[in-house]
Amino acid sequence: MTVYESIKRSILHGEFPPKMRLTEEFLANKLETSRTPIREALKQLESEGLTVSMKRGVRVRHFTKKDIQQIYDLRTLLEGYAAAQAAIHRTEADLENMRLANESYDNAIDNYIQTGETTIEDILDINHQFHNAVIHASQNPHIYSHITKVVVVPLIFRSFYWFNEEQLRHSLEAHKTLLKAIEEQDMERARVAMHEHIYHGRDEVLKQMDTIDEQYSPAKEIQ
Numbered sequence: 707m708t709v710y711e712s713i714k715r716s717i718l719h720g721e722f723p724p725k726m727r728l729t730e731e732f733l734a735n736k737l738e739t740s741r742t743p744i745r746e747a748l749k750q751l752e753s754e755g756l757t758v759s760m761k762r763g764v765r766v767r768h769f770t771k772k773d774i775q776q777i778y779d780l781r782t783l784l785e786g787y788a789a790a791q792a793a794i795h796r797t798e799a800d801l802e803n804m805r806l807a808n809e810s811y812d813n814a815i816d817n818y819i820q821t822g823e824t825t826i827e828d829i830l831d832i833n834h835q836f837h838n839a840v841i842h843a844s845q846n847p848h849i850y851s852h853i854t855k856v857v858v859v860p861l862i863f864r865s866f867y868w869f870n871e872e873q874l875r876h877s878l879e880a881h882k883t884l885l886k887a888i889e890e891q892d893m894e895r896a897r898v899a900m901h902e903h904i905y906h907g908r909d910e911v912l913k914q915m916d917t918i919d920e921q922y923s924p925a926k927e928i929q
């Protein structure tokens with residue numbers, strides 16, 4: 707695991723909670739490495755929206771309810787448009803990629819529920835594969851660059867973290883509904899299906915915000 711991956715994992719899992727200040731010195735000591743890879747990792751994490759620069763070090767980004775509303779609204783507009791365009795432009799190869807991603811998603815959920823061998827990170831990764839297949843099918847390369855700016859990993863991760871079996875199954879069914887609309891080249895249904903799917907994740911994050919804030923507040927600071 708790289709320095710970047712290690713810090714990112716600690717943020718996603720709450721070891722480095724929202725508002726926590728991180729310094730190069732602290733991270734270098736913790737990860738037993740020099741400051742150069744730490745500095746490079748922090749730049750990448752900031753570009754992904756996980757950290758915010760301070761005069762000394764960085765702090766883990768904290769999201770307010772207003773942030774969440776605005777981020778998910780933007781994501782809904784962009785991915786809804788991508789889904790509608792995918793319904794027009796998709797190829798058989800695109801449809802096959804979506805089907806395979808959904809099969810993997812179904813299997814990952816089963817393994818997660820039944821054995822625990824599959825992790826939430828695995829489920830999140832496969833979910834991204836499906837969404838990326840939809841975006842690719844839109845045949846608009848500009849959409850992806852814009853979507854990556856608003857798909858903030860901690861928010862998506864937390865929505866999945868709080869999902870129980872019923873909610874994970876609901877997510878899978880939403881994928882199936884979306885896939886069917888794209889297969890049938892139903893633009894409006896594809897758009898609406900994507901909107902409903904994303905807003906379901908948003909609502910789950912908002913519902914748990916008070917719990918999250920209580921769990922992580924006050925955040926620990928590293929001097």
